[in-house]
Amino acid sequence: MQITNRRIFLAFFTLVLVFPFFLEGSYALSIATFAGINSLIAIGLCILMGYAGQVSLGQAGFYGIGAYVSAILSINFGLPVVLSFFMAAAASAISAVVLAIPALRLKGHYLAVATLGFGEIIYVIINEWGPGGPSGFGDIPKFNLFGYVFNTPLSYYFLIWITLMLVMAFSINLINSRFGRALRSMHDSEIASNAMGVDVPTLKIKVFVLSAVYAAFGGAFYAHYVTFISPSSFSLFQSVLVLMMVVVGGITSLWGAIAGAIIITLLPEILREFKEYDILVYGLILISSLLFFNKGLVPIIIERLKKGYKGT
Amino acid sequence: MMLMEIKDLTVSYGGIKALRSLNIAFEEKSIVSIIGANGAGKSTLLNTIMNLVPAESGEIFFQGKRISDIKSHELIKLGISLVPEGRMLFSHLTVRDNLHLGAYAFFRTLGKKEVRKRAERVYELFPILKERRDQIAGTLSGGQQQMLAIGRALMADPRLLMLDEPSMGLAPMLVKDIFNVIKHLNSQSMSILLIEQNARAALKMSHYAFVLESGRLASQGTGASLLNDEKIKKAYLGG
Ligand SMILES: Nc1ncnc2c1ncn2[C@@H]1O[C@H](COP(=O)(O)OP(=O)(O)O)[C@@H](O)[C@H]1O
Ligand SMILES: [Mg+2]
Numbered sequence: 001m002q003i004t005n006r007r008i009f010l011a012f013f014t015l016v017l018v019f020p021f022f023l024e025g026s027y028a029l030s031i032a033t034f035a036g037i038n039s040l041i042a043i044g045l046c047i048l049m050g051y052a053g054q055v056s057l058g059q060a061g062f063y064g065i066g067a068y069v070s071a072i073l074s075i076n077f078g079l080p081v082v083l084s085f086f087m088a089a090a091a092s093a094i095s096a097v098v099l100a101i102p103a104l105r106l107k108g109h110y111l112a113v114a115t116l117g118f119g120e121i122i123y124v125i126i127n128e129w130g131p132g133g134p135s136g137f138g139d140i141p142k143f144n145l146f147g148y149v150f151n152t153p154l155s156y157y158f159l160i161w162i163t164l165m166l167v168m169a170f171s172i173n174l175i176n177s178r179f180g181r182a183l184r185s186m187h188d189s190e191i192a193s194n195a196m197g198v199d200v201p202t203l204k205i206k207v208f209v210l211s212a213v214y215a216a217f218g219g220a221f222y223a224h225y226v227t228f229i230s231p232s233s234f235s236l237f238q239s240v241l242v243l244m245m246v247v248v249g250g251i252t253s254l255w256g257a258i259a260g261a262i263i264i265t266l267l268p269e270i271l272r273e274f275k276e277y278d279i280l281v282y283g284l285i286l287i288s289s290l291l292f293f294n295k296g297l298v299p300i301i302i303e304r305l306k307k308g309y310k311g312t
Numbered sequence: 313m314m315l316m317e318i319k320d321l322t323v324s325y326g327g328i329k330a331l332r333s334l335n336i337a338f339e340e341k342s343i344v345s346i347i348g349a350n351g352a353g354k355s356t357l358l359n360t361i362m363n364l365v366p367a368e369s370g371e372i373f374f375q376g377k378r379i380s381d382i383k384s385h386e387l388i389k390l391g392i393s394l395v396p397e398g399r400m401l402f403s404h405l406t407v408r409d410n411l412h413l414g415a416y417a418f419f420r421t422l423g424k425k426e427v428r429k430r431a432e433r434v435y436e437l438f439p440i441l442k443e444r445r446d447q448i449a450g451t452l453s454g455g456q457q458q459m460l461a462i463g464r465a466l467m468a469d470p471r472l473l474m475l476d477e478p479s480m481g482l483a484p485m486l487v488k489d490i491f492n493v494i495k496h497l498n499s500q501s502m503s504i505l506l507i508e509q510n511a512r513a514a515l516k517m518s519h520y521a522f523v524l525e526s527g528r529l530a531s532q533g534t535g536a537s538l539l540n541d542e543k544i545k546k547a548y549l550g551g
Contacts (some may be wrong), residue, residue: 178412178419185402185413191398195362196464197388197417 005172008255013168017162026153026242033153033225035265036160037218042245042257044214045173050251051175053187055112056210058099058119059242062212064234065261066219068126071140071229081143085220093096093209093214095122104201119170123254127231136230143224156225163221164258167214171254183207215242237279247287250296313376315340315472315503316361320513321370323353323360323527326388330356333370338505338520340471344500345506345535347512347548348524354507355397357524358474362394372470395478397433397507399461401421403450407441410449410460414467427467434463434549437493448551457488473497474505489515511548515539523548 023029034093041063048054070088071151073079079087095118103114131137143150143159143266174180186200194200223229241264267285271278293300323331330353336514338344339467346354359365362504372380374390381391389408393414402410411434415427435442438459444452449460458478465473475494479487487510495517499505508514515521518535523544531544538544 130527171479178416179406181409181413182416183417184409186407188402188404189396189400191364192396192464194364195388195394196385196413197385197397197468198413199383199385270371 004031009168012255012258013161013165016165017158020154026130029153029157030268031265033157034222035113035158035161035262036164038141038242038245038265039164039258040160040167041215041218042244042249042261043167043254044211044218045246046213046251046254046257047171047175047183047214047250048207049246050253051187052182052183052204053200054204054207055108056115056208057112057212057236057239057243058115058117058122059211059215060234060236060238061115061119062092062096062215063222063238064122064126064231065095065212066216067223067229067234068130068219069206069216070220071137071223072131074224075137075139075143081141082145084219088220089213089216092212092219096208096212097152098204099204103208104204116236116239117153120234123231123235126234129233132230133299134231136232138228138278140223140227140229142227143221160221160225163217167217168254168258175254179206199305210261218297241282244286246296247286248297250298250300253296253298253302256296256298260296263297314338315342315375316505317373318357318361319371319373321357321360321372322368323356323365324368325365329427330525331360333523334529336529336532338503339524340503341498341501343494343504343506343517345508345518345521346524347508347511347521351526352524353527354484354524355476356527358394358476358505358507359396361474362392385417386469388468391468393470393473394466395461395463395473395475398480399457401449401461401464402403402545403448403456405449406446407452407460408445409448410464411441411467415463417468428429428433428537430467430469434466437466437496438463454481455483455489458482458486458490459493462490466497470502472505474508477509478506479508480512487513509546512539515549523537 020029041059042178045056045059048056066088069091070084073084073087074081099115099118103111106114127134150159182193182198182203185196185198186203190200226311245260245264246257247260248255249258267282268278271281274281318334318336321331321334322329348354348424354355356365360367363382366469367380371378374392378385379390402413411431412427415430419427440456441459441463445457449457452460462478478490482490491513494504494506503510506514506518515535515538521532521535521538523531529537
């Protein structure tokens with residue numbers, strides 16, 4: 001990890017760990033927990049889009065696979081939740097390979113449409129054949145580990161954010177490794193990357209799988225937190241939300257993905273007053289952030305800070 | 313044995329033939345250039361050797377080994393490096409990262425130390441790149457970018473270095489520098505396959521050259537013989 005990254009890392013996660021002690025009531029905690037779950041998905045999309053340059057409008061598909069597979073395996077097959085988690089991640093990874101192979105040749109808009117189609121297919125499948133159909137199902141066991149059940153909002157908050165800390169440490173190291181360099185090179189020039197010995201098609205599959213696994217873990221964490229899921233949580237709107245998180249926070253920064261996830265998760269709480277117009281307001285926020293802060297929040301703040309240092 | 317032998321190579325882009333039954337062969341340790349007008353198929357030739365563009369028919373041999381079906385990312389391990397047209401740097405990455413990516417295929421076999429040594433050798437050749445090693449490649453000047461593109465290809469320590477119009481868009485002074493580097497590399501027994509718009513300069517330093525016209529081989533010979541060829545003079549050397 002680079003020095004600056006290490007400092008941000010320590011500062012941010014210290015804040016995260018003391019944060020609950022300044023809160024009253026479980027409502028705020030549960031919003032913060034959702035923000036953590038969304039961060040997980042957003043980090044995956046950030047690596048896929050911001051670093052590898054592959055568009056995806058289908059992250060809700062992987063998110064849904066994670067939630068449904070883990071919930072169904074733990075309810076209907078009595079699998080321990082930890083095991084159903086990894087099975088869900090594996091299912092999502094396999095679906096990512098199936099999606100990535102035909103999508104390899106696609107770029108930009110075409111890739112966006114293909115991934116969007118994938119998300120819709122998953123949505124239709126869980127809507128038609130998922131337990132409870134469109135109305136979903138409940139009684140999903142809470143996440144538990146070595147006999148400890150995470151059934152309080154506070155314990156789940158720590159579960160999510162400590163997981164996120166590990167995921168973040170892993171992701172930062174990944175981005176700065178040889179693998180990460182190859183991802184970024186592919187973003188800049190696939191031809192040169194290929195000529196330099198990067199197996200571009202295989203790398204694309206790998207990064208799709210990575211983002212799918214992150215989203216699946218997010219979905220499984222979600223299912224075993226709310227204990228009731230229905231297809232509507234995994235629609236195209238969710239894919240768009242994840243995209244917004246990454247874009248608003250800054251697509252080239254992993255920290256941006258977390259910042260964006262927190263902002264977009266909090267927004268509905270703030271936008272309560274707009275009621276049914278909230279989608280409209282979401283749209284306006286996305287458009288204006290594209291127009292006015294097209295680099296995203298975190299990269300802009302970092303730039304400002306750097307300029308500030310130079311100025312003094 | 314010839315270093316490279318291309319037999320009956322035909323390449324098309326959906327119906328449009330860019331190369332038509334091309335036959336080319338050249339020896340090791342030489343500077344070979346490909347000249348021809350815009351659209352003659354020069355870049356297509358290099359990209360097909362690198363398997364970035366699929367061949368429709370024909371075969372390519374490198375050091376006697378058939379390489380037609382070897383994937384692009386494997387070719388670099390056989391000793392073929394490409395400096396692509398338009399440089400195609402990793403423009404959001406630093407100079408150092410660009411160089412390290414040039415040795416991407418060799419990280420496991422060489423190890424970090426050797427990769428760094430290779431980078432040092434590139435810095436010796438282009439000292440300005442050492443000064444700028446932490447700079448983002450996209451912010452370099454045109455000349456520095458071309459040096460980096462060449463440096464990146466050299467990180468693979470290739471047997472054959474292919475350069476697609478390395479002088480494009482550069483001031484005459486810089487072009488001279490780049491050509492000198494090419495000659496220097498060749499003097500250290502590296503084989504060079506060069507595409508160059510400036511046919512006169514290319515022929516002057518080439519041991520051998522091929523002339524392409526609409527995807528066909530129109531002429532070939534030593535650099536000196538082509539420089540004195542009346543037809544070539546008229547068509548490519550400004551009379
Ligand atoms: N990616 C491509 N798709 C379709 N046609 C192409 C492509 N690249 C090159 N061509 C065509 O193939 C011919 C040869 O192009 P190229 O090899 O780039 O020529 P040169 O490098 O000699 O200028 C030209 O007619 C060009 O228009
Ligand atoms: Mg060309």
